[in-house]
Every structure is written in C-alpha cells, then in structure tokens.
Amino acid sequence: MTVHITATAASPARTVPRGLVPASVVVGGTLISLIGLTWDIQWHSDVGPDTFFTLPHLFLYAGSAISGLASLAVVLLTTASSKRGRAVDPMIGGRAVGVFGRTFAAPVGYLISGIGAALFLVYGLWDQWWHGLYGFDAVIDSPPHIGLLLSISITMVGAVMIFAVARDQRWGTYGVAAAAGTLLAFSMVTVLGLRALPGGLVNTVNVGSAFFSVMILFMGAYVLSRRGGALAVGVVVAVLQAVFWWFSPWATEVYADATGLPLRDYADGIPGLPNMIPMSLILVAVAVELLRGLPAWIPGAVGGVIITACAPLQRMLVQGSNFPALERYVATVAAGAVLGALAGMLGRRFGLMLRHLAPAKEHSHA
Amino acid sequence: MRKTLLGLLGTAALLFGLTTPALAFEPVNVVHTEKVQAGPYDLTIGFSTWPVKAMQSLDFTFAPENGIDGKKGTLTLFRGSVESEDSPLARHPRKREVWGLDIFALPEPGTWTMRFDVDGPAGAGTGELKNLQVMEQPGPPMGLSWAISTIPLFGLIALIVVAWRRTRVTVH
Numbered sequence: 001m002t003v004h005i006t007a008t009a010a011s012p013a014r015t016v017p018r019g020l021v022p023a024s025v026v027v028g029g030t031l032i033s034l035i036g037l038t039w040d041i042q043w044h045s046d047v048g049p050d051t052f053f054t055l056p057h058l059f060l061y062a063g064s065a066i067s068g069l070a071s072l073a074v075v076l077l078t079t080a081s082s083k084r085g086r087a088v089d090p091m092i093g094g095r096a097v098g099v100f101g102r103t104f105a106a107p108v109g110y111l112i113s114g115i116g117a118a119l120f121l122v123y124g125l126w127d128q129w130w131h132g133l134y135g136f137d138a139v140i141d142s143p144p145h146i147g148l149l150l151s152i153s154i155t156m157v158g159a160v161m162i163f164a165v166a167r168d169q170r171w172g173t174y175g176v177a178a179a180a181g182t183l184l185a186f187s188m189v190t191v192l193g194l195r196a197l198p199g200g201l202v203n204t205v206n207v208g209s210a211f212f213s214v215m216i217l218f219m220g221a222y223v224l225s226r227r228g229g230a231l232a233v234g235v236v237v238a239v240l241q242a243v244f245w246w247f248s249p250w251a252t253e254v255y256a257d258a259t260g261l262p263l264r265d266y267a268d269g270i271p272g273l274p275n276m277i278p279m280s281l282i283l284v285a286v287a288v289e290l291l292r293g294l295p296a297w298i299p300g301a302v303g304g305v306i307i308t309a310c311a312p313l314q315r316m317l318v319q320g321s322n323f324p325a326l327e328r329y330v331a332t333v334a335a336g337a338v339l340g341a342l343a344g345m346l347g348r349r350f351g352l353m354l355r356h357l358a359p360a361k362e363h364s365h366a
Numbered sequence: 367m368r369k370t371l372l373g374l375l376g377t378a379a380l381l382f383g384l385t386t387p388a389l390a391f392e393p394v395n396v397v398h399t400e401k402v403q404a405g406p407y408d409l410t411i412g413f414s415t416w417p418v419k420a421m422q423s424l425d426f427t428f429a430p431e432n433g434i435d436g437k438k439g440t441l442t443l444f445r446g447s448v449e450s451e452d453s454p455l456a457r458h459p460r461k462r463e464v465w466g467l468d469i470f471a472l473p474e475p476g477t478w479t480m481r482f483d484v485d486g487p488a489g490a491g492t493g494e495l496k497n498l499q500v501m502e503q504p505g506p507p508m509g510l511s512w513a514i515s516t517i518p519l520f521g522l523i524a525l526i527v528v529a530w531r532r533t534r535v536t537v538h
Contacts, residue, residue, distance in 0.1 A: 048459035048468050049391040112525070119518050126514065133505045135415070135423035136392075136469050143508070147515035154518050196512065265456035349530070356533045 019092040019162075020171050025070035026113050027159045027179050033063030033152050034186050034240070035247075038273035039255075041140060041189070042248040046267040047256045050136055055255055060152075061124075067155045068117025075099075075106040075114060094165045094357040108357065109165060113158025119151035146193040153190060156183040164223045164354040173224060173232075180220035181236025187212040188276040201331035203311075203324070210307035210336040213237075213281055214300050215343035215350070221288060222351020234285025237277060244274040268319075275318055280310035296348035297341040304340015308333045394425045394461040394468075400498075404439075404484045405491015407431065411480070412466075420475040420503040427458055428465040428482065437486035439465075443472075444479040455482070475502045 036059025043056050051057075078096055082088055082105035088096050093107025106114070127144035139145070159179040166172030191208035199207075221230035248271045256263060278284075284303040291299040312329065315321040323329070398416035402409040412427035430437055434457070442452040458466025472478055480495040505511070 050469065051391060115521075116518070123515070123518075130505075130511075134421055134471070139423075139471070143511040143515035146512075147518065150516065150518040150522075154522060157522065196508075261459070262462065264459060266454050350526070353526075353529050353533050356529075 017166075017169060017171055018089065019166060022070050022074045022092070022110070023159070023162045023166070023171075023175060026067045026110070026155070026162060027175060027182065029063045029065070029067030029070065029117075030152070030156045030159050030179070030182050030186075031063070032059055032066060033155075034182055035244075036060035036063055037149075037186065037189060038244045038248045038271075039251050041272040042252040043255070044140075045272050046249065046252050046263055046269060047261055048264055049261060064117045064120040064152060064155060067113055067159070068120070071110040071114030071117060071155075071158070074110040075104055078107055078110075079103075079105045081105075090359040091166055093162050095359075107162075109158050109162035111158070112161055113155045116151050116153070116155030116158055119154060120148060123147040123151050140189065141192040141195055146190065149186070149190040149193075153183065153186060156186060159183075160219070160223075161354060161357055165358045167223055167355070167358060176220055176223050177229075177232035177236050180216055180223075180233045181240060184213055184216040184233065184237050184281075185240045185273075185277055187216065188278075189273060192276075201328050202335045203308075203328065203332045206308050206311045206332050207304075207335045207339055209276070209278060209311070210304045211339040211343045213278060213307060214284065214303040214340045215347040217281070217285060217288060217303070218296060218300065218344050218347025219350040219354065222348050223354045225351070225355065227292070228289065230285045230288040234282045238282050241274045241277045241279070245271045248273060270318055275314070278307045278311060279314050280306050283310075296344040298344070300344015300347070301337045301341035304336035304338070304343065305333055307340070308336030391460055394427060394458060394466070396425075396427060400495055402480075402482060402493040402495050403491075404482045404493030406488035407437070407484045407486065407491050407493070409482055409484070409493060411495055412464075417499065417501055418472060419501045421471050421473060422504060423469040423471040425458065425460070426467040426470060427461060428455060429463075430484065430486075433463065434465055437484055439482055439484035439486075441465075441467075442481040442483070444481065445472075445474055445476055450478075455484070472500050475500050 036056050039059060040054070040056035043054065044050070074093060078088055078092070082096060088105065088107075090096070090107070093109035093111075096105040096107050097111065098104070099106045099111065123144060127142075127148060130142065130144045134142070156179065160176060160183060163172050163175030163179050167176055188209055191205055191212060194204040194208040197204050217230050217233050220233035223229070224232065249269045253263065284306050287302050287306065288299045291302065311332075312321070312324050316323060324332075394412075395414050396412035398413045400411045400413075402411060408431040410427075410429045410431075412425075412429065414425035415422065418424065428441070434455075439455040440452055441455055443450040455465040458464055459468050478498040478500050480498060481492065482494070483492050484490070
C-alpha cells in the first residue's frame with residue numbers, strides 16, 4: 001500500500017500505476033456521496049421519515065470520510081517521505097505545498113480534497129445546530145445544507161485536480177472525465193441554493209445549472225485537450241443520470257420495505273436528482289466538439305442557450321409541467337446565453353490552469 | 367488482505383448494527399389543535415409546535431371526525447390573500463390514520479390561511495383555518511446564515527484567483 005502512495009524515486013516492480021489507488025479512493029468517495037444524495041432526495045420525496053442515521057445519510061457521511069481519510073493518508077505519507085529527504089513524485093496529486101509552515105508537505109490535489117472533507121465535518125455541526133433551531137426540516141436548500149454540498153464539491157474539485165496531474169496516462173484521462181462528471185451532476189443540486197437570490201423574470205436555478213454545467217464541461221475538455229474530451233464528460237454525466245434514474249426510486253422502495261415504512265400517498269416516483277441534470281447536456285457536449293476551433297465564448301453561449309431552452313421541455317416531458325410564461329422563458333434563455341459564454345471562457349481557463357498542475361512535458365502532448 | 371476484509375466487514379456490521387435501532391422515528395406529538403368546519407365535515411387541525419414560526423418545520427395533522435376512509439380532498443395555502451401552494455390531502459407518513467404534512471415549514475412570517483376542500487360520503491365541503499399567525503423566523507438573520515454557509519465557495523474562488531495569477535503568463 002505504502003509503495004503505491006508514497007512517491008519514492010526507486011519503487012519496486014508494481015502492478016498498479018503509482019497514484020492510481022489513492023486517486024481512485026478519493027473519486028470513489030465522491031461517488032458514494034453522490035449516491036447518498038440522490039437516494040436521500042428520493043427518500044424525502046417518496047417516503048419521508050428522517051433520522052440522523054438513515055442509510056442515505058450514512059452514504060453521505062461515508063463518502064466524505066473515505067475521500068478525507070485517503071487524502072489525509074497521502075498527505076501524511078508525503079510528509080514522511082519529504083522529512084526523510086526522499087524525492088516526492090509530483091505525479092501523485094501534484095506538487096507538494098507546505099502546510100502550517102513546513103509541518104506538512106501536501107500534494108495540492110489531496111490538500112484540496114482533504115480540506116473539503118474537513119469542511120464537511122464543520123458544516124455537519126452547523127447543520128446539527130440548525131436542525132435544533134428549525135426542526136428536522138427536509139429542505140435541500142437550507143444554508144447549512146448548501147454549506148455541506150459546497151464542502152463535498154470542494155472534495156470533488158480536489159479529485160479533478162488529482163486526476164488532471166496524471167492526464168497523460170490512460171487512467172488519468174478516464175479519471176478526469178469521471179471526476180468532472182461527478183462534480184457536474186452533484187452541482188445540479190447545489191445550484192438550488194440560487195433560489196434564495198431574487199431573479200426577477202429569470203429562473204435563477206436554470207441559469208445556474210447552465211452556467212455550472214457549461215463551465216465544468218469546458219474545464220474537463222480543456223484539461224484533456226483532445227478530441228472527444230467534452231463528449232467523455234457528457235457521457236459520464238448521461239450514464240450517471242441513467243443509472244440514478246433507475247437506482248433512486250428502486251433503492252428508496254427497497255429501503256422503505258426493509259424498514260416497514262409505506263410510500264407517501266401521491267408519491268410520483270419521479271427520480272429527483274437525475275431530473276435536475278439537464279438531459280440536453282449531451283447535445284451541448286456534441287456542440288462543443290463541433291465548434292472546437294471557435295473562441296470558447298461562442299460554444300459556451302450555445303451551450304447556455306441549449307440548456308436553458310430545453311429545461312422547461314424536460315419538465316414538461318417528465319413531470320407534465322406547464323410551459324413557463326413566454327417573457328420568463330425568453331429572459332432565462334438570454335441570461336443562459338450570457339452566462340454560458342462566460343462559463344465557456346472560465347471553463348477553458350480553469351482547464352488550462354489544471355494542466356499546469358502536472359509536471360508536464362508539454363511538448364509531448366498538447 | 368484477510369485482515370482488511372475482516373476489518374471492512376466489522377465496520378459494516380457495526381454501522382448497520384447501530385443504524386437499525388436508531389431508525390425509530392419520532393412520533394407525531396400534537397401540542398395544539400384548531401377546529402375547521404368544511405361543509406358536513408368537522409376537521410381537527412393539529413400542530414406539533416405552537417406558536418408556528420417561519421421556516422421552523424413541524425408536523426401538521428388534519429383529522430376528519432369520522433376518519434379519512436372514503437374521503438379525499440385538497441389543501442390550499444394562502445399567505446395573506448396570495449395562493450402559495452395546493453396539494454392533495456395525503457396521509458401523514460408517521461400517523462397514517464389522519465391526513466397531514468410531515469416536517470413542513472411555512473416559509474414567511476405573516477397571516478396564513480389553510481383552505482380544505484373535502485369530498486366524501488356526505489358530499490363536498492370547503493372550510494378555512496383563517497388568521498394562522500406565523501411569527502418571525504428564529505435564529506440569526508438569513509444574510510448571516512448564508513454568509514457562513516458560502517465560506518467554502520469564497521475559499522474556492524480565492525484559490526482560483528491565486529492559481530489564475532500564478533499561471534497568467536504561461537497560459538497566454
């Protein structure tokens with residue numbers, strides 16, 4: 001185990017690429033968090049009764065704990081290596097930075113994923129206090145819940161950074177697509193916090209979904225910087241959406257049966273989290289691939305328009321909702337175009353920044 | 367390897383062992399009731415906390431005098447005179463013999479109205495619980511709560527700004 005995690009210059013023969021094990025544990029933890037979230041949302045809409053220790057909640061806690069402990073292990077092992085004067089391999093989570101002076105040497109990717117997990121604990125206490133004051137509210141977009149979701153998102157950003165370092169290797173490429181796709185799907189819940197903003201005519205949640213999906217899609221595409229990069233992230237999100245579409249209502253019903261609880265009257269069984277993910281994202285990914293040669297703001301704006309224009313159609317298709325008032329629809333699509341353009345530019349820049357994490361031979365792979 | 371597997375199994379057993387007894391859900395404790403006459407139906411509205419405060423979640427129960435069998439209906443909420451939402455009257459998940467709303471919060475302070483449209487063997491009837499006073503939310507102002515809760519976002523933005531400045535020359 002130590003051999004794979006620490007970055008010694010002269011490693012013995014190995015069967016698993018160096019760095020793959022801890023990176024997989026971190027991204028695996030984030031996936032467990034995502035599974036817990038989709039299950040928990042479905043539980044509240046279809047069944048209801050809640051305690052601190054429901055299985056979906058345990059998945060949420062376990063996801064951050066797994067990612068956090070793996071990050072901590074890497075930081076401690078890197079620190080130990082560094083103190084013994086051994087060379088630290090920057091391929092494992094990026095260059096090591098000093099924490100608390102030079103007390104710890106932390107690879108930057110693992111530092112970020114670990115900070116996210118530590119924040120999750122702090123916001124767990126904040127959430128506990130909140131529930132004491134406001135009751136056991138099942139409101140996904142309460143301030144402490146958004147704090148918890150943002151903390152998990154930071155761990156997910158750390159996971160993207162860890163894999164971005166190894167992007168020149170096959171496992172790094174797949175890892176970037178998986179970690180970025182997980183972050184994108186998860187962010188579609190975090191944007192519900194935007195309901196707290198006064199949007200006027202604009203549907204702030206739809207525009208927020210468009211902004212974050214375009215930005216993360218571009219980020220993944222520019223980290224990978226190869227044809228099919230955006231499509232890979234889009235496919236990961238589509239697979240997560242399809243699997244959760246089946247899993248969320250199924251797991252909820254199985255867990256309700258196991259605990260002897262009935263489904264709510266009028267429970268519609270519509271998958272909650274998967275339905276927050278824009279089905280049109282795959283179209284955006286295709287558009288980004290086709291418009292590759294153009295400045296990033298153009299495909300970004302196209303992506304923003306596609307997502308905001310299709311969001312009400314998805315709701316009509318899945319929930320049988322009514323089409324929104326025309327002026328609200330037009331204002332939302334216009335805001336989607338502007339913020340999509342910005343997201344395209346930002347996502348491109350973030351992707352290029354992430355490429356800098358690697359001890360890259362830029363001439364060998366562009 | 368064997369030790370790791372045993373350790374994992376032990377952890378899983380411990381988690382599930384702890385989870386099962388903890389799944390005893392809180393009963394619905396009605397501490398205050400109001401009466402509403404919806405045509406031929408006497409409804410008793412129960413509240414699990416009283417007085418009601420904005421954003422504070424509680425259990426509401428809606429109990430017709432002779433039970434809910436053979437009856438159905440709709441609950442419509444109004445804040446002042448503005449309709450907030452309507453939904454079919456559904457059984458309370460933790461008190462299945464009556465209708466209700468579980469861990470539900472009214473979002474804003476002010477005067478709320480609950481309108482019940484009930485249909486059953488004795489025909490249809492409508493009744494309202496008027497002047498339900500919802501007090502100010504407890505706890506810190508929402509601005510402060512949001513400021514505390516979005517610290518991770520601003521931390522992430524700060525990280526991005528630092529990374530942006532450090533890579534400015536090389537990216538272009």
